[in-house]
Amino acid sequence: MTPSSWYEVTPEAIAAKIAEKMLAPFQVGGAVVLDAFCGIGGNTIQFALRPECKRVIALDTDPNAIWCARRNCERYGVEGKVVFLEISFFEWVERERELGTGSEGREGMNVVFCSPPWGGPGYRSWEVFDVEKMKPYGFEVVWDGAIKALKSPRTSTTKMNTLRTNTNIAKAAFFIPRTSDLNQLAGYIHKLNPAVSSEKGKKEKVLGATAEAIHYMLSGKSKAICLYVDVPIMTPVAGDSR
Numbered sequence: 001m002t003p004s005s006w007y008e009v010t011p012e013a014i015a016a017k018i019a020e021k022m023l024a025p026f027q028v029g030g031a032v033v034l035d036a037f038c039g040i041g042g043n044t045i046q047f048a049l050r051p052e053c054k055r056v057i058a059l060d061t062d063p064n065a066i067w068c069a070r071r072n073c074e075r076y077g078v079e080g081k082v083v084f085l086e087i088s089f090f091e092w093v094e095r096e097r098e099l100g101t102g103s104e105g106r107e108g109m110n111v112v113f114c115s116p117p118w119g120g121p122g123y124r125s126w127e128v129f130d131v132e133k134m135k136p137y138g139f140e141v142v143w144d145g146a147i148k149a150l151k152s153p154r155t156s157t158t159k160m161n162t163l164r165t166n167t168n169i170a171k172a173a174f175f176i177p178r179t180s181d182l183n184q185l186a187g188y189i190h191k192l193n194p195a196v197s198s199e200k201g202k203k204e205k206v207l208g209a210t211a212e213a214i215h216y217m218l219s220g221k222s223k224a225i226c227l228y229v230d231v232p233i234m235t236p237v238a239g240d241s242r
Contacts (some may be wrong), residue, residue, distance in 0.1 A: 009042040019046040022171050026052040035173045036089040052207035056082045059089050073192040093145050112146045115175035123177040131180050138140030143188050146172045150231050174227045
């Protein structure tokens with residue numbers, strides 16, 4: 001464990017709930033997860049422990065955190081399901097969008113989990129926290145990175161009918177301060193569901209991304225909010241010439 005990870009790692013019980021929430025809808029081996037800020041592997045491990053998880057791609061820029069994460073995965077016996085990359089999440093997203101073909105364990109990534117740095121305990125002084133005040137990355141930058149990752153060429157060319165409902169859905173989640181502004185977060189969902197013109201020329205909303213915010217507590221104390229987002233991905237089906 002690195003010195004900073006003591007404060008940054010997701011409590012194990014919460015990490016397990018997050019993994020269950022995100023992966024339970026998938027068939028066994030149907031989910032490939034990107035852990036965008038893996039740290040010492042708290043969330044990575046819980047994703048990898050799930051039977052629905054085929055592989056976790058775990059990213060971090062801190063070599064010490066990566067080293068700890070590898071050792072922690074070995075202790076839990078899940079090292080064979082995890083690919084570690086020492087790279088910035090944002091650099092990885094741009095590189096993947098440019099390459100457009102599978103490599104390094106990617107295999108149709110359809111789940112993105114983001115637990116970015118919050119910038120210290122300053123959020124506690126806010127009654128309602130402005131998520132753009134997170135440091136070093138405001139929420140919009142993290143949000144855009146996650147949506148780009150889900151809509152990259154590698155994802156969009158993968159037949160993602162691995163959900164039991166046979167629905168082409170990619171999943172994202174954001175682990176953020178407990179006082180985060182829910183109205184502010186709702187604005188990002190709104191951007192994914194733009195109004196379109198109907199046959200009568202009126203602007204109408206098309207049902208697209210949906211979201212759910214869950215407030216997690218541990219031992220009676222508030223810990224964080226996790227924003228879960230389901231993002232529809234239009235993907236070609238093999239043999240469909242339409």
